Amino acid sequence: MEIVFVYDAVYPWTKGGVERRLHEVGRRLSNEHNVKWLCVGWWGKEKRIQEGVELIPVCKAQQLYSRGRRTIREAMIFAASLLKKSRIKADVIDCQVFPYLSVFPFATRKELVLTWHEFWGDYWYEYLGKAGFFGKAVERIVAKLKARTIAVSETTRKALESLGIRATVIPNGVDFPRISEIPASSEEWDVIFVGRLIREKNLELLFDAMKLLPELNCLVVGDGPERERLSKIAPANVDFGGSLGYEEVISMMKSSKVFAIPSRREGFGISALEANACGLPVVTIRHQMNAVVEIAEKTGFVAEPHARDFAEKIRLALEMRREMREKCINFAKNFDWEVIARRLEEFYEGVHSPPNEGRAE
Template sequence: MRIAFVYDAVYPWIKGGVERRVFEIGRRLAAEGYEVYWFGIGWWGNREIEHSGIKLVPCYKPVNLYSKGRRKISEAILFAISLKRKANLNEFDIVDCQVFPYFPSLVCSRHKNLVLTWHEFWGDYWMEYLGYLGYFGKIVEMIVAKIRCKHVAVSPTTAKNLLEIGVKAEVVPNGVDIERIKRIKAAEKGYDVVFAGRLIREKGVDLLLNALKLLPDSISCLIVGEGADKKRLVEISKKLGLNCYFQNFMNWEDMISIMKASKVFALPSVREGFSIISLEANACGMPVVTINHPNNAASKIACGIVCDANARNFAEALLEAMEKKKKLRKMCVNNARKYDWDRITKKIVEVYLR
């Protein structure tokens, strides 16, 4: 069976949750004998290459995906146009297109065995994200939702939001590589609190910093990530006098090693489509402290403590998680085991073959 994945950002050149999902599922499918292609932006160059068994096909030149912390509409349109011109998707038995940023989904819409994978459903959030331009985004999202195909949601939260507009989606979640995590040794140095993610307003790192200010000065925090808000967040941390360290994104093994040596993972955002890193933290034995919000799918997936979105409650939850880490450790690891990538791959194949 020939399977085509469609998503502009490609792992490991771009390290996000969507990219990780396609890579982890794709390489497992390839190992099982399926012929797997990934149509994306050519971060590696302008020729087709093979990576971990997946044939990577460049459809457009490398460009900045974000402007001022937000996805660029122009990039999504140009990638979709190039995809239509360069990819003969009718040659494939299955096309699995990641819905965001929408325009590629429209290009794929006529394929007879199309799977649209939803990582989030934004609805009215479009207006908050883009202002008046959000009306355009909301309309495009609704058009994609009406495409007749197999719809997959990565979380029950997204599936519920889709059902509210009449779209039935099967939940096939993201996962973690349990066996690989087991083999990685803990780092020599750990931290009381760890955050990893894009440093943009939506991730809520401001809330984390304000919560840390309410904790004892001895509490250490590592913030791993890059983004439009990094300089501002570093300045806030210095101004507040926090015992806080900032690092750019690091390779996956190093991140796991640090989490194994640390106490608590912080996820202060109110909007998460899934959060693979939270499950990986669980697999390392770390409880996750996150926000109680209907758009935060991680609050119903990760094991840890859920609290209200204010600095005092978040600070109290961090302290509680640190105190209870030994008691929560086994629960966290068992929770992560339910999301092993091998299980997830078998489930998506079942969807493909229906």
């Protein structure tokens, strides 16, 4: 098959969950298929092959974030630049829905697949204020396009179902064999958080919980626009590890005891699944837009969104971590990227089914 991914950010130039997914499944699918990725040229204007995937830049590098948010300007430039590739030869065109505008150059293609990592709905108003009306409108227009639809979590699938859209859940994954080979760090931590330091991660709640657990230590791994502010309000038992390479992150997880992620919004939460693969139980909070709940309900604990309950769930996870270790690891094995790639391949093979099959009756 000729498989074309459409998404602006590319791993490892940026390290979010979407680009990780495309990188991992793309390099596996490229063993048997021709895989291309229409993207922003973060490295320059020339095409390049990365682990079997042909990266095709359609525009030069742009400013991706401003004040912790994706820039509309970058989304518009990327979408406009895709117009010249709208007739690219393909059996499957898999558009990652966010940032929405990049879907429209391929809206009439019968090979179109829409992969939803989140559905925002009314959250647009919290994200953009009154201007959120336009974001919400564009999201709904994209949702109504005739295309085969993938959701990476049950949380997103249910949100789409409320609009009459039937989606197939094909989740994100982990590189389980590679994780198994990485040794633990010599440094030890009771609690670890890994993620981009943005307001949606809700790290203030983790800090408040750690104030109630002064006998424990916590490591925050990651970087982002909130780094400076968060470093000023963090309690004494919280340290910042900065942005680390993949093996360093896994090594730190393996030397920790509990993975804590108090996010208000997560489309999936690959880092939580990686923590499971390292044998760590996951503690998160209950929120309608937090898909990590789906993981923590099986391999950890879900707290109410206040510091005392979050602290209690961390303490409970610490007490039960040894008996939960094998359960966490076995759960993560089901999400190995090889398994996810084969599921995606099977879905792609059915792309030419009637277009109304992707819509609920």
